[in-house]
Amino acid sequence: MHGLTRRQLASIAEVVGVAGAAGIPVWLRGGWAMDFQLGAVTRPHVDVDWYCWHEDANRLATLLLARDWRLDPRMPVTTQLDLFTADVEASFAYLGRDSDGRPTVGGGPWVGTPLPAGMLDAPPGRIGALTVPTISVAAQIEFKQMYPVWMPERPRRSKDADDLALLRAVSGRSGPRTPRP
Template sequence: MREPDRDDLSGRQLRAIAEVLDLAERERIEVWLRGGWAMDFFLGSQTREHVDVDWFCWAADADRLSDALADLGFRATGGAPPEQQRDLVRGDVELGIALLDRDGTGWVVVAGGPYAGEPWPDGMLDAAPGRLAGLSCPIIAAAAQIEIKRMMPVWVPTMPRRDKDRADILRLGRALPPAGALGTLPRIPCYIDDRHYIDGRRRNSGGWR
C-alpha cells in the first residue's frame, strides 16, 4: 500500500489512514471511514481540509484496535464515553472511532453511551471501498453520509448544522446517480419535522418505521 508523501496535516492524516488500514488487516478488525474523509474517498479527491479522521468499528474490537493504535504512538484523549467512541491523538492527527453493535433484529446501532441502541442508516456498511491518494479504504455509503449530515442536528440538538456539512451534502448529492439509474439505491429520507420524512418513515427509539 503506497502512503501519501505530503508533509502537511492532510498528508499526515492520510498516512494515519494507511496505518489504520494496515493494522486492521493484520489484526482482522473491520473498520469503515466516516465523516469528511469518507466523502473524499467516495469522490476520489480531497475537497477540503479536515480537523480529524473519523472511523467506525465494532465495539467488540474496540480494545484491540485501541491497543494496536497505542503501539503506533496514539494516546487516548477521553471525551465521549468509551463504550460509545474512542478518541485518540498523535501529534496533530486526531482519530475518532465510533463503536457499532447490532440489535436483536440485526440492525446496526450505536454501541453505548447515552444513544446506545439508536439505529444507524440502512445499508450504511454496504458501500464499495473508496479510493484516494493511492489508498483503497472501506467507507460508509454515500447515502448514509448524506443522511447523517442532514439529521445529526435533529438527533443531537446540541450539534447545529455547520456550513461545511451543507457543502458536503451538496457535493455528495451531485455525485450520486439519479434514482433508478443503477437499479435499487438506498433511500435518503429528507427531513420534514422531528418525526416525519419524505419517504414516510419515522425514526424513534425502536428504529425506522
C-alpha cells in the same frame, strides 16, 4: 496538500493496515468518508472519524497504542475510542448489532439506535492508491441532513451544507430523508 492533510492520510493508511492485518473491520465516516467516495480531498479536516465494532475497540486500541498512538484523556471511552498520533486526532464510534445483526449505535446515550440500512455495504473509497472502507454515501447524506434534527444543540455548519451538495451530486439523490427515531 498541506502537512496536516498528509499526516491524516498517513494515519488512515496506518489504521487500515493495522486493522486489516488483525481482521478488525473499520469504516471511515464524516468528511474523510465523503472525500474517499469522491476520490479527492475536498477541504481541510479537523480529525479522522471511523466506525468499529464495539467488541473490537479494545483490541484495536491496544494495537494502535503499541504504535505510539495515545488515548485522548478528554473523552470517555464509554462513548467512543478517541486517539491521537502526533497532531492527528482519530475517533472510532462504536457499532453494535440488533437481534437480527443489523448495525446500531454501540455506545453513548443513543446505544441501540438503528443505523441506516446498507450503511456498511458501500464499495471502498479511493484517493490515489489508498483504498479504504467507508460508510455509504446514502448514510453520509442522512447523517449530515439529520444531525441538526437529532441534536438541535448542534446547528448545521456551512461545511455540512457544502458536503451535502457534493454527496447529493455523487449519489443523484436530492430529496429529504425520513427522520430516524
